Amino acid sequence: MLWDSPLSSTGLLGFGLVFLLIIQGSSVQRVKVQPEVVSYPGQDVTLRCQFPSPGQTQLTQVSWIYETAAGVRTNIAVFHPSFGINYPTSPVSGRVSFTIDPPQLESPTIQITAITMADEGRYICEYATYPSGNEQGVTNLVLLAKPSNNASTVTVQAGSAAVVVARCESANGRPAATISWATSVGGNGTTLTNTENSDNTVTVKSEYWLVPTPADNGKDISCEVSHRTQSNPQTFPMKLVIEYPPQVQIVGYDSNWYLGRTNAVLTCQAQGNPTPTTVTWRTMSGLMPDTVQIKENKLTVPKVDETVNATFICEVRNSLGTGKDQVSVMVRETPLVEPARATGAIIGSIIAVLILLAIISTALFIIHRQCKNKSDAPPTHKPPPPVKNTMTSDRFAEPVVTVTDPLSDDPLLYYETQKTEPMTDLDSYHGDDEEEHGQALNYSAPSGLEDREMDISVDGEDPQLTPSVSRGDSFMSPAVIV
Incomplete structure (x- = not known):
């Protein structure tokens, strides 16, 4: 029935583990140490330890213990209030001491001088107490060593198998360095080993493997x-060195070598690593035409004739081998007609011109239209009303038209507005003075109206209006009756 109880063996085991962890945690917390101390070889290191506020706990003895990476423990310093200080034989003998002599149990700090890489490890401050037993705190001493870094490329020949094209090394560092590669070519980097040196430093090596091709040279x-120990990664930029025989190409032949053409040139272009050293021109037949001139990688024909109907070969050599290219020249009697230029550009130019003309025409039309609308627009000011002028004797006086209203005894007066220019019959002017000139004037009736008598009858019998206009000596045309 015990297994059915809520406090089964599993439950008891879990409870016990939790209890032990609490006890251990509280015990570790009572001994105050630095979790990690970082130093460099040759420096002095201080390792602090405290047991503050022991309360009812009786401190009987304190010991410093050195533990290697392999787990081997060695006492390096011991203090007992009654028996004093003791420094047992250890890897740090002669270099370790309490900072206070005699030390205090509550603060037994030690110092290690002239630290070496072999001193790296765990340092335990352990108290013998009553009644709780031993209590301790652990400090990790980390020794740093700045590595010596370098990188280089490996000269290889182009091939079909992967080879090492670059190497990188970080030597005598602590802890081990990390190496990475950056490149645009295919391949991969491989870390070889992390070598533990006798002084506890580490050397890391890495290589970059690649199937080399001529195109990878110089990448x-x-x-x-x-x-x-480095605030920023250290970078080593390099360029790959891939060796390959010369790659050759002849340029300059355009299939239009005709009789009489001048200064026809063939150029032998070559690439290789190492740099090509020699360039040789020859023909398939072995005979070079007399009209051909050769200078380094250029073959020049001052004037084309039938003798250059041949296959020209260019050979280029470097330390790895020879590369070559050839071109067969066919001499024509007459030159080829040059192909007409693409019509696309012409059509595009015509369209652009048409668009430009359309834009100009539209702009001119709009400007003309605006000017016309401005000239045809009504005046922006209102003309003053006509004023009655009683000076009929003046020839520039406005004629008055009197009309009798059939519903009223008072006559209605209308005033003619003066036109911009008087209408004058120059043929009727024969006199020497102004009066004769005035009598000779011939007035025409206003447009749409004739001179007729219009009598208005009050009783409604055939009303007619007879305009009574006093023209006098005026040069004004008869008024338009509205």
């Missing part, structure tokens, strides 16, 4: 080393 590759 960028860089090695990047990251280490705890």
Whole structure:
């Protein structure tokens, strides 16, 4: 029935583990130490330890213990209030001491001088107490060593198998460095080993493997080393060195070598690593025409004739081998008609011109239209009303038209507005003075109206209006009756 109880063996085991962890945690917390101390070889290191406020706990003895990475423990310093200080034989003998002599149990800090890489490890401050037993705190001493980094490329020949094209190394560092590669070519980087040196430092090596091709020659590759002692990664930019025989190409022949053509040139272009050293021109038949001139990688024909109907070969050599190219020249009697230029550009130009003309025409039309609308627009000011002028004797006086209203005894007066220019019959002017000139004037009736008598009858019998206009000596045309 015990297994059916809520406090089964599993439950008891879990409870016990939790209890032990609480006890252990509280015990670790009572001994105050630095979790980690970082130093460099040759420096002095201080390792602090405190047991503050022991309360009812009786401190009987304190010991410093050195534990290697392999787990081997060695006492390096011991203090007992009654028996004093003791420094047992250890890897730090002669270099370790309490900072206070005699030390205090509550603060037994020690110092280690002239630290070496072999001193790296765990340092335990352990108290013998009553009644709780031993209590301790652990400090990890980390020794840093700045590595020596370098990188280089490996000269290889182009081939079909992967080979090492670059190497990178970070030597004598602590802890181990990290190496990475950056490049645009295909391949991969491989870390070889992390070598533990006798002084506890580490050397890291890495290689970059690639199937080399001529196109990879001169490509960028860089090695990047990251280490705890460096604020930023150290980068080594390099360029791959791939060797290959010359690659040759003849340029300059356009299939239009005709009789009489001048200065026809063939150029032998070559690439190779190492740099090509010699360039040789020859023909398939072995005979070079007399009209041909050769200078380094150029073959020039001052004037084309039938003798250059041949196959020309260019050979280029470097330390790895020879590369060559050839071209067969066919001499024509007459030159080829040059192909007509593409009509696309012409059509595009015509369309652009048409669009430009359309834009100009539209702009001119709009300007003309605006000017016309401005001239045809009504005046922006209102003319003053006509004023009655009683000076009929003046020839520039406005004629008055009197009309009798059939519903009223008072006559209605209308005033003619003066036109911009008087209408004058120059043929009727024969006199020497102004009066004769005035009598000779011939007035025409206003447009749409004739001179007729219009009598208005009050009783409604055939009303007619007879305009009574006093023209006098005026040069004004008869008024228009509205």
